[in-house]
Amino acid sequence: MDNAIWIHPSDNVAVALERIAKGGTIHGQGMDMAAAEAIPAGHKFALASIFSGSPVIKYGYPIGFATTNISAGSHVHTHNLRTGLSGQLDYQYTPAHTELNSLPGETFQGFWREDGSVGVRNDIWVLPTVGCVNDVARQLATLAQPLVRGSIGRVIPFHHPYGCSQAGEDQETTRVILADLALHPNAGGVLLLGLGCENSGVTEIKPYLGDFDETRIRFLVCQQHEDELAQGLSVLKELVDQAGKAKRGPIPVEKLIIGLKCGGSDGLSGLTANPAIGGFSDLLIAKGGSAILTEVPEMFGAETLLMDRCPSEELFGKTVSLINHFKRYYEDHDTPVYENPSPGNKEGGISTLEEKSLGCVQKSGKAPVGGVLGYGEKVNGRGLLLLNAPGNDLIAATALAASGAQIVLFSTGRGTPFACPVPTVKISSNTALAHYKKNWIDFDAGRAANGTAISTLSDELYHFVLSVASGMELKHEAAGIHDMAIWKGGVTL
Numbered sequence: 001m002d003n004a005i006w007i008h009p010s011d012n013v014a015v016a017l018e019r020i021a022k023g024g025t026i027h028g029q030g031m032d033m034a035a036a037e038a039i040p041a042g043h044k045f046a047l048a049s050i051f052s053g054s055p056v057i058k059y060g061y062p063i064g065f066a067t068t069n070i071s072a073g074s075h076v077h078t079h080n081l082r083t084g085l086s087g088q089l090d091y092q093y094t095p096a097h098t099e100l101n102s103l104p105g106e107t108f109q110g111f112w113r114e115d116g117s118v119g120v121r122n123d124i125w126v127l128p129t130v131g132c133v134n135d136v137a138r139q140l141a142t143l144a145q146p147l148v149r150g151s152i153g154r155v156i157p158f159h160h161p162y163g164c165s166q167a168g169e170d171q172e173t174t175r176v177i178l179a180d181l182a183l184h185p186n187a188g189g190v191l192l193l194g195l196g197c198e199n200s201g202v203t204e205i206k207p208y209l210g211d212f213d214e215t216r217i218r219f220l221v222c223q224q225h226e227d228e229l230a231q232g233l234s235v236l237k238e239l240v241d242q243a244g245k246a247k248r249g250p251i252p253v254e255k256l257i258i259g260l261k262c263g264g265s266d267g268l269s270g271l272t273a274n275p276a277i278g279g280f281s282d283l284l285i286a287k288g289g290s291a292i293l294t295e296v297p298e299m300f301g302a303e304t305l306l307m308d309r310c311p312s313e314e315l316f317g318k319t320v321s322l323i324n325h326f327k328r329y330y331e332d333h334d335t336p337v338y339e340n341p342s343p344g345n346k347e348g349g350i351s352t353l354e355e356k357s358l359g360c361v362q363k364s365g366k367a368p369v370g371g372v373l374g375y376g377e378k379v380n381g382r383g384l385l386l387l388n389a390p391g392n393d394l395i396a397a398t399a400l401a402a403s404g405a406q407i408v409l410f411s412t413g414r415g416t417p418f419a420c421p422v423p424t425v426k427i428s429s430n431t432a433l434a435h436y437k438k439n440w441i442d443f444d445a446g447r448a449a450n451g452t453a454i455s456t457l458s459d460e461l462y463h464f465v466l467s468v469a470s471g472m473e474l475k476h477e478a479a480g481i482h483d484m485a486i487w488k489g490g491v492t493l
Contacts, residue, residue: 001450002017002027002028002029003016003017003018003020003026003027003028004016004017004020004026004027004028004029004031004045005017005028005029005271005449006028006029006030006031006047007058007059007060007271008057008058008059008060009060010057010060011047011057011058011059011060012046012047012048012050012056012057013044013045013046013047013050013056013057013058013076014026014028014029014031014044014045014047015042015043015044015058015267015268015271015349016039016040016041016042016043016044016045016267017041017268017449018041019038019039019040019041020035020038020039020045021035021038022035022036022037022038023035026039026045026073031047033047033072033073034073035073036071036072036073036074036075037073037074037075038075039075040075040349041267041268041349041430042266042267042268042348042349042413042430043075043076043077043267043349044056044058044075044076044077044267044349044351045073045074045075045076046070046071046072046073046074046076047072048072049069049070049071049072050066050069050070050076051066051069051070052066052067052068052069053065053066054066055084056076056081058355058358059270059358059359061301061302061354061358062084062354063081063301063351063352063354063355063358064081064082064083064084064351064352064354064355065081065082065084066080066081067080067081067082068080076351077346077349077351078346078351078352081351081352082352083301083338083352083353083354084301084352084354085300085301085337085338085352085353085354086337087327087331087337088324088327088328088331089324091303091304091307091316091320093307093310093313093316094308095308095309095310095311095316096308096309097308097309097310097311097368097369098309098366098367098368099368100282100285100286100366100367100368101286102286102287102288103283103286103287104287105252105253105254105287105288105289106253106287106466107250107251107252107253108120108250108251108253108256108466108469108470109248109249109250109251109469109470109471110248110249110251110255110406110469110470111151111185111188111246111247111248111249112249112251113185113213113216114213114216115185115213117185117404118185118251118255118256118406119184119185119186119187119188119406120186120256120406120407120422120423120468120469120470120471121153121186121187121188121406121422121423121471122151122152122153122186122188122243122244122246123152123153123154123155123156123186123187123188124144124148124152124154124155124156124187124188124189124190124191124236124239124240124243125155125156125158125181125182125184125187125189125190125191125421126140126141126155126156126157126158126190126191126193126232126236127158127178127181127182127190127191127192127193128158128159128160128163128193128194129163129178129192129193129194129195129198129200129201129202129205130162130163130164130194130195130198130200130201131159131160131161131162131163131164132163132164132195132198133193133194133195133222134157134159134160134161136193136222136228136229136232137157137158137159137193138157138159139229140155140157140191140193140229140232140233140236141155141156141157143229143233143236144233144236144237144240147236147237147240148240148244149240149244150240150243150244150245150246151188151243151244151245151246151247151248152188152240152243152244153477154477154480155236155240156421156482158181158421158482158483158484159483159484160484160485160486162174162200162486162488163178163198163199163200163201164195164197164198164199164200165199165492165493166199166200166488166490166492166493167490167491167493168490168491169489169490170488170489170490170491171199171200173375173376173486173487173488174200174486175200175204175205175208176208176376176402177376177398177399177402177486178192178200178205178208179205179208179209180376180378180401180402180403181398181401181402181421181484182205182209182212182217183209183210183212183217184401184402184404184421184422185406186406186421186422186423187216188216188239188242188243188244188246189216189217189218189236189239189240189242189243190216190217190218190239191218191219191220191232191235191236191239192205192217192218192219192220193220193222193232194219194220194221194222195221195222195223196221196222196223196224197223201221202219202220202221206219215242216239216242216243218235218238218239220232220235248470248471252288253284253287253288253289253466254287254288254289254382255289256284256289256290256406256407256465256469257289257290257291257292257379257403257404257405257406258280258281258284258289258290258291258292258405258406258407258408258409258465259291259292259294259397259400259401259403259405259407259408259409259420259422260277260281260291260292260293260294260363260364260400260408260409261294261295261363261393261396261397261400261408261409261410261411262274262295262298262359262360262363262410262411262412263393263410263411263412263416264344264345264348264393264412264413264414264415264416265341265345265348265350265356265359265360265411265412265413265414265429266345266348266349266350266413266414266429266430267348267349267350267413268348268349268413268429268430268446268449269348269350269359269360269411269412269413269429270355270358270359270360270362271359271429271448271449272429272430272445272446272447272448272449272454272457273411273412273413273427273428273429273445273446273448274359274360274362274363274411274429275362275448275454276427276445276448276454276457276458276461277362277363277365277409277411277427277445277458277461278362278363278364278365278366278458279365279454279455279457279458279459279461280365280409280458280461280462280465281363281364281365281367281384282365282366282367282458283458283459283462284462284465285365285367285382285383285384288382289382290370290379290381290382290383290384290385291364291365291367291383291384291385292373292379292385292386292387292400292403292404292405293306293361293363293364293384293385293386293387294386294387294388294389294396294399294400295360295389295390295391295396296322296323296326296386296388296389296390296391297326297330297337297353297390297391298353298356298357298360298391299323299357299360299361300323300327300337300338300353300354300357301352301353301354301355301356301357301358302354302357302358302360302361303319303323303357305358305361306319306361306364306369306386307319307320309366309367309368309369309384310368310369311368311369315369315370315371315372318372319369319372319386321372322372322386322388325388326388326390329489337353338352338353341353341355341356344414348413348414363409363411364384365384367383367384368383368384369383369384369385369386370382370383370384370385371383371385371386372385372386372387372388373385373386373387373388373403374388375387375388375389375399375487376399376402376403377403378403378404379403379404379405385403387399387400387403389487390487392485392487393410393416393418394418394420394483394484394485395485395486395487397410397418397419397420397424398420398421398483398484398485398486399487400420400422401420401421401422401484405422406422406423406469407422407423407424407425407465407468407469408420408422408423408424408425409425409427409461409465410424410425410426410427411427411428411429411445412426412427412428412429412433412441413428413429413430413433414433415428415433415436415437415440415441416440417439417440417476417479417481418476418481418483419474419476419477419481419482419483420482420483420484421482421483421484423468423474423476423477424474424476425442425443425464425465425468425474426440426441426442426443426474426475426476427441427442427443427444427445427461428441428443428444428445428446429445429446430446430449431444431446431447431449431450432446433446434446438475439475439479440475440476441475442464442474442475443460443461443464445457445461
């Protein structure tokens with residue numbers, strides 16, 4: 001059985017699929033050489049001599065430069081490889097996008113909402129407008145859980161630390177994200193829970209909701225009631241009674257919007273889980289659905305691959321702005337653009353941000369870019385969309401939900417229990433993690449390292465997602481884990 005994989009013909013490194021001892025034989029795809037030193041699973045080794053200052057090539061692209069001479073069979077990692085990234089760049093438009101052939105789509109069993117949107121869950125959400133009432137939200141959800149009936153799944157409280165002592169763009173961001181979530185179709189009913197003296201209270205957020213359904217979104221200002229728990233429980237009972245009448249029905253797959261995210265990546269993420277997600281994304285888009293790719297800093301070093309997939313100069317310009325705006329954000333805060341990967345990424349075999357990014361964008365498949373979204377902006381088109389948000393797991397996944405994703409696919413090589421406001425499918429890049437953390441992982445894409453074709457995994461994942469959209473419970477849902485986080489970049493008063 002092969003113990004290493006060579007990704008692209010022009011690569012001068014390959015990846016160990018299992019730990020290879022010093023002196024051990026490396027074999028697979030025509031490789032037959034001895035390991036000059038121990039190579040951990042998921043880590044790179046040199047296929048031939050790489051001289052100091054020369055580019056190290058993986059996925060067919062440079063992932064950095066050698067800092068010393070590296071002999072064939074030697075471990076290639078942070079000790080002998082440096083990033084080649086710098087600040088803002090000028091880019092040339094060289095379109096090379098692939099049009100996907102349309103495919104007939106299936107249906108799933110979801111919930112039509114009055115505004116024409118579609119939910120894959122029918123939960124009741126308790127959303128605090130300010131962090132001061134986080135625990136009131138938790139208490140109310142606990143008290144209301146026994147009221148659940150009909151098609152209601154559960155009552156879910158959310159926590160965040162904002163809504164007050166904010167100014168300018170930060171305050172605007174909090175209001176936009178809370179309004180986006182309040183309008184999310186996965187919630188059959190929403191209680192927006194305010195304190196009464198905060199900057200972004202109920203009165204301030206209402207205008208951001210537009211022409212909303214007053215039977216579905218309700219409000220409670222705690223300072224206005226002697227017993228906020230009794231009053232809140234009364235409102236939640238009414239929401240449950242109303243929302244519990246909704247029933248699942250057949251909905252075209254073209255109504256699905258799926259967020260794409262990775263976190264706790266390892267050296268196999270870009271070889272197994274992320275390409276499987278990319279194949280899924282292409283399949284969904286070919287059937288009329290949409291996928292959203294985010295975590296902009298993890299596009300650095302691979303951004304031209306996305307830019308080349310823009311079918312117009314206008315979209316190319318928006319993508320360039322997305323990348324350079326985020327680099328400027330780093331520079332404005334005196335942070336180098338290559339301040340990544342994380343310690344866990346490095347332990348798993350990822351050495352530079354370019355390498356991480358080239359693996360990350362595998363999730364986007366081959367579809368042309370269909371649009372670029374600002375942070376908090378709702379999906380207004382179809383196909384592959386790029387969303388402005390950082391790499392932070394909770395912030396980026398919440399941003400995907402706020403933009404309209406009903407489900408988020410989250411690939412990981414290290415594992416994580418977290419989830420965002422919508423169902424978050426945990427996809428392992430290695431089978432060992434899937435076996436070890438059965439309580440976290442929903443789908444094992446590590447099978448690709450053991451011979452299962454990526455196309456097979458993508459097709460399996462597509463049908464798995466349809467099952468989730470039709471109500472199948474995920475591991476984090478069974479555990480009662482639901483998180484949210486808002487992107488903060490400014491002053492705290």
